[in-house]
Amino acid sequence: MPAQRDGPASGSADALDTDDAPLAAELADRDAVGLVAVGDRFDDDIRWLTRFSGPDRDYAFVATPASDADPDTNEGTDGVHATLCAPALFDEQARREFPGDAVRVDDQGDPAGVRAAAALADRGVESGTVLVPRGIPHDAAVYLERAGYEVASTDAVARARETKTDAEVGRLRRVQRAAIRGIARAEAILAEATVDPDADDGAGAVRWNGGVLSTERLRRQVNEVLAAHGVRDAGNTVIGAGATAADLHYTGTDVIRPGETVLLDVSPRGPDGYYGDVTRTFAVDPDGGWERRAYLAVEAAREAALEEVAAGVPASTVHEEAAAELAAHGFRVDSPEVGFTHSTGHGVGISLHEGPSLGGDDELAAGNVVTIEPGVYDPEEGGVRLEDLIVVTADGFEFLGEYPFSLVPRDRE
Amino acid sequence: MPAQRDGPASGSADALDTDDAPLAAELADRDAVGLVAVGDRFDDDIRWLTRFSGPDRDYAFVATPASDADPDTNEGTDGVHATLCAPALFDEQARREFPGDAVRVDDQGDPAGVRAAAALADRGVESGTVLVPRGIPHDAAVYLERAGYEVASTDAVARARETKTDAEVGRLRRVQRAAIRGIARAEAILAEATVDPDADDGAGAVRWNGGVLSTERLRRQVNEVLAAHGVRDAGNTVIGAGATAADLHYTGTDVIRPGETVLLDVSPRGPDGYYGDVTRTFAVDPDGGWERRAYLAVEAAREAALEEVAAGVPASTVHEEAAAELAAHGFRVDSPEVGFTHSTGHGVGISLHEGPSLGGDDELAAGNVVTIEPGVYDPEEGGVRLEDLIVVTADGFEFLGEYPFSLVPRDRE
Numbered sequence: 001m002p003a004q005r006d007g008p009a010s011g012s013a014d015a016l017d018t019d020d021a022p023l024a025a026e027l028a029d030r031d032a033v034g035l036v037a038v039g040d041r042f043d044d045d046i047r048w049l050t051r052f053s054g055p056d057r058d059y060a061f062v063a064t065p066a067s068d069a070d071p072d073t074n075e076g077t078d079g080v081h082a083t084l085c086a087p088a089l090f091d092e093q094a095r096r097e098f099p100g101d102a103v104r105v106d107d108q109g110d111p112a113g114v115r116a117a118a119a120l121a122d123r124g125v126e127s128g129t130v131l132v133p134r135g136i137p138h139d140a141a142v143y144l145e146r147a148g149y150e151v152a153s154t155d156a157v158a159r160a161r162e163t164k165t166d167a168e169v170g171r172l173r174r175v176q177r178a179a180i181r182g183i184a185r186a187e188a189i190l191a192e193a194t195v196d197p198d199a200d201d202g203a204g205a206v207r208w209n210g211g212v213l214s215t216e217r218l219r220r221q222v223n224e225v226l227a228a229h230g231v232r233d234a235g236n237t238v239i240g241a242g243a244t245a246a247d248l249h250y251t252g253t254d255v256i257r258p259g260e261t262v263l264l265d266v267s268p269r270g271p272d273g274y275y276g277d278v279t280r281t282f283a284v285d286p287d288g289g290w291e292r293r294a295y296l297a298v299e300a301a302r303e304a305a306l307e308e309v310a311a312g313v314p315a316s317t318v319h320e321e322a323a324a325e326l327a328a329h330g331f332r333v334d335s336p337e338v339g340f341t342h343s344t345g346h347g348v349g350i351s352l353h354e355g356p357s358l359g360g361d362d363e364l365a366a367g368n369v370v371t372i373e374p375g376v377y378d379p380e381e382g383g384v385r386l387e388d389l390i391v392v393t394a395d396g397f398e399f400l401g402e403y404p405f406s407l408v409p410r411d412r413e
Numbered sequence: 414m415p416a417q418r419d420g421p422a423s424g425s426a427d428a429l430d431t432d433d434a435p436l437a438a439e440l441a442d443r444d445a446v447g448l449v450a451v452g453d454r455f456d457d458d459i460r461w462l463t464r465f466s467g468p469d470r471d472y473a474f475v476a477t478p479a480s481d482a483d484p485d486t487n488e489g490t491d492g493v494h495a496t497l498c499a500p501a502l503f504d505e506q507a508r509r510e511f512p513g514d515a516v517r518v519d520d521q522g523d524p525a526g527v528r529a530a531a532a533l534a535d536r537g538v539e540s541g542t543v544l545v546p547r548g549i550p551h552d553a554a555v556y557l558e559r560a561g562y563e564v565a566s567t568d569a570v571a572r573a574r575e576t577k578t579d580a581e582v583g584r585l586r587r588v589q590r591a592a593i594r595g596i597a598r599a600e601a602i603l604a605e606a607t608v609d610p611d612a613d614d615g616a617g618a619v620r621w622n623g624g625v626l627s628t629e630r631l632r633r634q635v636n637e638v639l640a641a642h643g644v645r646d647a648g649n650t651v652i653g654a655g656a657t658a659a660d661l662h663y664t665g666t667d668v669i670r671p672g673e674t675v676l677l678d679v680s681p682r683g684p685d686g687y688y689g690d691v692t693r694t695f696a697v698d699p700d701g702g703w704e705r706r707a708y709l710a711v712e713a714a715r716e717a718a719l720e721e722v723a724a725g726v727p728a729s730t731v732h733e734e735a736a737a738e739l740a741a742h743g744f745r746v747d748s749p750e751v752g753f754t755h756s757t758g759h760g761v762g763i764s765l766h767e768g769p770s771l772g773g774d775d776e777l778a779a780g781n782v783v784t785i786e787p788g789v790y791d792p793e794e795g796g797v798r799l800e801d802l803i804v805v806t807a808d809g810f811e812f813l814g815e816y817p818f819s820l821v822p823r824d825r826e
Contacts, residue, residue, distance in 0.1 A: 041648075088749060093663075137550070138547065138550065138564075139548060220640060223645070227636035228633055230629065232636070250506075271648075
């Protein structure tokens, strides 16, 4: 991706930056001398704070109030001075990717918490309260305490991440587009597939391209499409069939049978760290029983949920409308195993699951990106879910990618 | 993957288990009442301890001494009683995947650290020293302390992970095989590519399949092969060309030019969490200059390093032999930017980088799986690295997958 090469410093309108204003506000509110995050490439807080896709060992981000610290320079214009303590072998990459004020490669031999303390000291901060995300590695917190700081947890980073910038929404759109292409490939395969009623001693099976079609064969086809479009499955291509379509996280191998629901939940990650998330459900040669009733109910619940979405609406309202619609269609909404077993959606960004939750009490805000994903499940029958990704606007929402749906698959590639 | 579905309880010879004996020994040595790990699906310690590929929010593993706790049952035969505190929506998957003694879904609303404390209390452990990996989330450590335990860090998990079981080596072999197929695809493309000396205003470019070949086009081709073989690139398909071949972690887009080194480092992750790691370097229409000298030097260093490998040998000896060979060929081994800029290898397992490091002082042990990856770099010229994955044996090593190498690419698919 050229954007990654040119990096945030390229100044293109689409460049990813991180708005430091919420960090500055939190430092002021909490009367804190700094904010420190420590993590490796799998830590999404530090990925968002630094835009640095570093190694699988810990590095550190340090923010200090900047308004009066650098009056003569252009540093810290958002109100914080941001430092990345990078691993030496990643120095060049860190400078390319980090949109903050300074990259430090000092004190390489020390643990990341010790390096963060040294960076704080270099900013003239010798004591006081340092805010950390609550999941910071324990040793980093202990090193900060030993260096004389008082460590207190903050959810400011998680909260700030919930509201997306236009550049972030652009990244999410791109990944969602690739995810949809993956779904389109799977749907085309299912549309082309044939029914072999005699296979497996009369249990029947769906065949494609010369062999029995399994969830694993279908998953590999989807993942090839994702790879071809420059995103990665990230272990999140969940495909279930029949009973395993009722398993929310099934990634095993199952023969696909005629008539049973095939549920595809595709949540790839793009090169900048943002996720897509889309689910469609199909059946090859359905018989018009449970899966038809479930499909109609989920379609209605999806409509009901979407109708509620707008900035200022309590997130739980969206969930309650979906649940009410499913209940009206005769499905349970109170069991962890049968019926509607999960919430209507969750935030998506640099984590696949982040705030706001549509089961929670927060009000939706413009710039929230959330899934709308009603579904019903029955381990005896299968599972049906339809999931789309939307960005909340002042008076409604926009889809981040659209894709039609129907229980019977069609070739839409 | 059927193995994932059937899970460790299936009893097949190839089932992944986790040897609890080192944990039991550490609990005894440290006079500790338990060992607790907390993390999400991206935490490799908890992945290894639980074999559970859970969600992107924290869950907990709790081990307590078992030898005298359950004399009448078959539980904890390795000397610990192991509990997984799983998220409710993952209950079924946790029971399928976790080879330990108990899956708890109690106290869902509580943070993972609180749930771990409750699991300890249920095992009759109310106070004493609880060992944790040092990177455990800070809030989990604080919750354990608040519950009355003394928290102390241990590296027993990291050390135990360094010695692989036969089942683990089997998983590593499978992923490495897929990685090698990715390399073979890239090599075939480079062998088929043609030189267009007039492209880019006379700068020249390599063309393939109707267009200029870039590192990103090549990366997508490799990643499609990985997806087709059921593994994922995990963000680790690093391809550089010319100057960016000297960047150890380059994942951007570069036009591939005639004669320049094209370095491909492919490190996919398999469905059970184990990584492969292989690097080859090619040049389309090389002119016999720097890249030829570099290639011969790296080839010699690879041989020199491999000759040293055996159980009982200090890991640093392997590195020193490779470095000496590169120095004898006239390359620097003392700079972070030019010449041999990194260590000769690292352990690979459920983390891409784990112990033992070939730069370190530990002795190699049978069952260690390490990379052998000498390389030389020059930002003005390019980079050459050859990397293979081996398992250390009593008197030498075995390759986990073999693939030939030559500077000029050939179609070996």
